Amino acid sequence: MSSHDHVDGHLPHEPEKATLQARNNILGFWLFLGAETVLFGTLFSAFLALRHNIGDGPSANEIFQLPMVFAATMILLTSSLTSVFAVQALHQHKKKAMVGWLIVTIVLGLSFLGLEIYEFFEYVHEGHKFTTSAFSSSFYTLVGFHGAHVAFGVVWISMIIGQIFKKGLTVVTAPKVYISAIYWHFIDVVWVFIFTVVYLMGKVG
Amino acid sequence: MDWLTTVDHKKIGILYMIAGGFFFLIGGLEAIIIRVQLMKPMNDVVAGDTFNELITMHGTTMIFLAAMPLLFALMNAVIPLQIGARDVAFPFLNSLGFWTFFFGGLLLNLSWFAGTVPDAGWTSYVPLAGPTFNSGHGVDYYVIGLQIAGIGTLLGGINFMATIINMRAPGLTFMRLPMFTWSIFITSALIVFAFPVLTVGLVAIMFDRLFQANFFEVANGGSGVLWEHIFWVFGHPEVYILILPAFGIISEVVSTFSRKRLFGYSSMVFATVLIAFLGFMVWAHHMFTTGLGPVANGLFSIATMLIAVPTGVKIFNWLFTLWGGSIRFTTANLFGIGFIPTFVMGGVTGVMLASAPADFQYHDSYFVVAHFHYVIVGGLVFGIFAGLHYWWPKMFGRMLNETIGKITFWTFFIGFHLTFFVQHFLGLLGMPRRVYTYLGGQGYDDMNMISTVGAFLMGVGTIAFLLNVFITWAKPRNATNDPWEDGRSLEWTIPSPPPEYNFQQTPLVRGYDAWWKEKMEGKTAMTPAEPIGSIHMPSPSILPLIMSIGLFIAGFGFMYDHLLVAGGGLVITFGCMVIRSLFDDHGYHIEPEDQEKGVKA
Ligand code: HEM
Ligand SMILES: [Cu+2]
Numbered sequence: 001m002s003s004h005d006h007v008d009g010h011l012p013h014e015p016e017k018a019t020l021q022a023r024n025n026i027l028g029f030w031l032f033l034g035a036e037t038v039l040f041g042t043l044f045s046a047f048l049a050l051r052h053n054i055g056d057g058p059s060a061n062e063i064f065q066l067p068m069v070f071a072a073t074m075i076l077l078t079s080s081l082t083s084v085f086a087v088q089a090l091h092q093h094k095k096k097a098m099v100g101w102l103i104v105t106i107v108l109g110l111s112f113l114g115l116e117i118y119e120f121f122e123y124v125h126e127g128h129k130f131t132t133s134a135f136s137s138s139f140y141t142l143v144g145f146h147g148a149h150v151a152f153g154v155v156w157i158s159m160i161i162g163q164i165f166k167k168g169l170t171v172v173t174a175p176k177v178y179i180s181a182i183y184w185h186f187i188d189v190v191w192v193f194i195f196t197v198v199y200l201m202g203k204v205g
Numbered sequence: 206m207d208w209l210t211t212v213d214h215k216k217i218g219i220l221y222m223i224a225g226g227f228f229f230l231i232g233g234l235e236a237i238i239i240r241v242q243l244m245k246p247m248n249d250v251v252a253g254d255t256f257n258e259l260i261t262m263h264g265t266t267m268i269f270l271a272a273m274p275l276l277f278a279l280m281n282a283v284i285p286l287q288i289g290a291r292d293v294a295f296p297f298l299n300s301l302g303f304w305t306f307f308f309g310g311l312l313l314n315l316s317w318f319a320g321t322v323p324d325a326g327w328t329s330y331v332p333l334a335g336p337t338f339n340s341g342h343g344v345d346y347y348v349i350g351l352q353i354a355g356i357g358t359l360l361g362g363i364n365f366m367a368t369i370i371n372m373r374a375p376g377l378t379f380m381r382l383p384m385f386t387w388s389i390f391i392t393s394a395l396i397v398f399a400f401p402v403l404t405v406g407l408v409a410i411m412f413d414r415l416f417q418a419n420f421f422e423v424a425n426g427g428s429g430v431l432w433e434h435i436f437w438v439f440g441h442p443e444v445y446i447l448i449l450p451a452f453g454i455i456s457e458v459v460s461t462f463s464r465k466r467l468f469g470y471s472s473m474v475f476a477t478v479l480i481a482f483l484g485f486m487v488w489a490h491h492m493f494t495t496g497l498g499p500v501a502n503g504l505f506s507i508a509t510m511l512i513a514v515p516t517g518v519k520i521f522n523w524l525f526t527l528w529g530g531s532i533r534f535t536t537a538n539l540f541g542i543g544f545i546p547t548f549v550m551g552g553v554t555g556v557m558l559a560s561a562p563a564d565f566q567y568h569d570s571y572f573v574v575a576h577f578h579y580v581i582v583g584g585l586v587f588g589i590f591a592g593l594h595y596w597w598p599k600m601f602g603r604m605l606n607e608t609i610g611k612i613t614f615w616t617f618f619i620g621f622h623l624t625f626f627v628q629h630f631l632g633l634l635g636m637p638r639r640v641y642t643y644l645g646g647q648g649y650d651d652m653n654m655i656s657t658v659g660a661f662l663m664g665v666g667t668i669a670f671l672l673n674v675f676i677t678w679a680k681p682r683n684a685t686n687d688p689w690e691d692g693r694s695l696e697w698t699i700p701s702p703p704p705e706y707n708f709q710q711t712p713l714v715r716g717y718d719a720w721w722k723e724k725m726e727g728k729t730a731m732t733p734a735e736p737i738g739s740i741h742m743p744s745p746s747i748l749p750l751i752m753s754i755g756l757f758i759a760g761f762g763f764m765y766d767h768l769l770v771a772g773g774g775l776v777i778t779f780g781c782m783v784i785r786s787l788f789d790d791h792g793y794h795i796e797p798e799d800q801e802k803g804v805k806a
Contacts, residue, residue, distance in 0.1 A: 023371060027367045028295060031362075031367060034397055035359060035362075038397075038399075042435060042438075045435075046431060046435070049428060050420070053425075053426025054426065055426045131416070131417040132419075132425075133419055133425055134419040134426035134428070137418035137419045141408070141420075
């Protein structure tokens with residue numbers, strides 16, 4: 001089974017799993033997510049260990065603005081849904097619809113990032129800088145790491161869209177869409193944990 | 206040029222071997238200087254500061270830049286062959302993994318030329334490694350070098366897991382996998398779950414040092430114990446990442462040269478999995494004296510001792526494999542057999558250390574040094590030597606000289622025990638580790654001298670091995686497919702060295718010890734699982750090298766606060782990623798008529 005079998009546009013039902021390389025990529029990506037889980041797990045542990053050590057800086061309760069964070073959460077959760085739509089369109093071989101949903105996903109991701117950047121500026125303004133305390137350092141590292149993942153995802157998905165335009169939907173491009181969707185769900189799940197562990201727990205003390 | 210762009214696992218294996226061997230020599234040289242300094246009381250060959258740098262770099266180099274890469278060398282050289290695959294799952298990432306390791310290691314060692322060398326120990330404990338106590342750039346080299354090298358390790362772990370899960374030949378079920386493949390599979394899983402922890406630790410300490418974060422700065426609410434936890438949650442699994450592959454090698458070597466099936470195969474598999482699992486539960490046995498309290502100490506103590514049970518299972522299985530076998534004392538097997546009692550001693554001192562109250566006496570003394578060298582040198586390095594001698598003909602098509610091999614073994618083996626056996630007693634007598642000298646007349650003098658002599662003897666052994674390599678180079682490539690004649694697994698069914706596509710036809714596996722089974726039935730080749738056809742190969746690429754150079758440049762930029770340089774380096778790396786994603790690699794095909802010519806690797 002090589003990639004030459006399908007150039008004529010007769011895509012198999014699940015084009016993302018049609019070749020051995022594609023199956024390798026998907027498996028490898030899940031393993032990578034295993035590593036990412038450990039990575040975030042460690043960042044969470046460090047944050048939990050340090051979150052009460054606020055030094056002279058503000059506490060979580062004083063600075064966190066839940067309404068804004070809640071809005072960001074909703075935006076990101078919605079973007080997970082739209083990426084599901086994109087994969088569904090992929091399975092129905094509807095290229096246009098798929099690209100459309102991917103673009104919506106990117107726009108939502110960018111809005112999330114915008115809110116986060118605004119949020120960080122606000123906090124710094126209120127004396128909650130990266131260097132203020134152990135709490136602030138671990139906060140910005142954890143949340144910022146997640147933000148960097150979102151940013152990476154946005155760039156990545158944009159480039160995949162570019163490839164789809166160039167090469168169409170093939171057994172080479174389909175796995176990329178599929179894998180980036182898994183990635184997007186992953187960073188969404190991580191955010192749910194951040195929302196709970198960092199923000200909600202920060203508010204209740 | 207070929208070597209800079211290769212994505213062939215066999216060549217990458219050789220690259221790992223050369224680079225790992227090179228760092229092994231550097232680490233060995235550092236060790237010799239350390240031993241010369243400690244040869245007699247109040248010696249002043251090196252200053253105290255230099256001594257700290259030497260022990261830091263020795264430990265870091267040996268673990269991350271010598272032992273692990275040499276294991277990666279063997280796994281690259283052997284795993285695809287043992288499972289009947291044409292390559293690994295991600296050849297491009299395989300090459301990237303090598304180059305990041307190489308440039309990470311290079312960066313770390315350039316610290317010697319920059320005149321500011323890491324000196325906070327291989328564990329980089331804070332506050333010793335923090336910006337307040339350590340304001341030079343030394344620890345930055347450690348932090349950034351290891352991060353870059355760590356990328357390569359993680360990629361390797363993912364790659365080999367995916368390869369072993371997805372690319373086994375038909376019929377090669379999990380319970381038929383050769384023991385070395387099993388151990389690499391489990392090791393890779395450990396890498397995937399342990400290395401990210403180290404990455405986070407290194408990032409955190411880097412933020413503290415470069416951007417005034419407060420993870421470990423106690424004055425601003427940071428915690429030094431947090432670093433210890435992070436380091437050892439990675440660090441303990443890491444020691445199993447090192448030893449499990451050696452277990453795998455010993456299983457292959459002992460069974461081949463006893464001409465017997467590995468005794469208790471399924472219990473071996475189970476023990477390996479259990480050791481890996483327990484390996485994650487016991488990290489705090491490195492922190493008994495930190496003050497976690499009696500409950501924590503008690504639990505970690507018991508959990509640690511439990512590891513001795515599956516380890517014991519393995520030891521007995523090797524002994525039963527040897528029992529009644531027609532044993533051939535080749536160099537590989539000498540290292541294999543020498544491994545067993547040596548490693549047992551390391552395990553016994555491990556259990557002694559695992560007893561928390563006793564550890565208050567042993568901790569940070571030479572007893573610990575003796576313990577981990579028994580497991581790491583007596584275990585892992587013996588394993589690597591066994592593996593190199595065993596698979597050398599497969600990798601290069603030439604047999605190593607057995608006489609020189611035996612000289613290598615005996616000098617190294619005797620030198621090893623001379624060096625480290627006495628250190629148990631030095632530790633019990635109270636000689637602290639990581640101290641650059643000692644006063645005479647405390648009962649340390651003679652044993653330290655013996656230890657230094659032993660270290661030189663190990664050096665002789667290593668030189669003998671290098672000589673062997675050079676002499677072998679001059680010989681013709683005449684190794685047969687199955688040069689030991691007793692080979693049991695698939696790598697012995699194809700030419701030595703294998704053609705670049707490994708298997709012209711994927712073999713059909715009909716049982717455990719696939720090749721041995723066929724031989725016993727009088728066959729001279731494996732039954733193929735597919736017709737002869739055109740073979741698809743990935744094309745070589747220079748991108749991995751350039752990406753790693755980008756990271757290398759970025760590392761320097763961050764270290765010396767040149768954000769422009771740092772950004773430039775990152776642009777190079779990400780630029781290559783973009784190129785890689787925009788231009789698909791279609792690879793090339795080797796047609797049947799060219800396969801007959803036996804394209805050499
Ligand atoms: C039955 C098996 C083992 C047990 C029970 C055991 C137990 C221990 C304990 C309790 C310590 C801490 C001593 C202290 O710092 O006071 C220790 C240190 C150490 N062990 Fe083991 N160990 C075992 C096997 C291994 C293996 C297989 C390796 C490596 C391949 C290894 C490598 C090390 C290293 C490197 C250290 C020193 C770390 C440092 O402080 O720099 N051990 N071991
Ligand atoms: Cu340990």
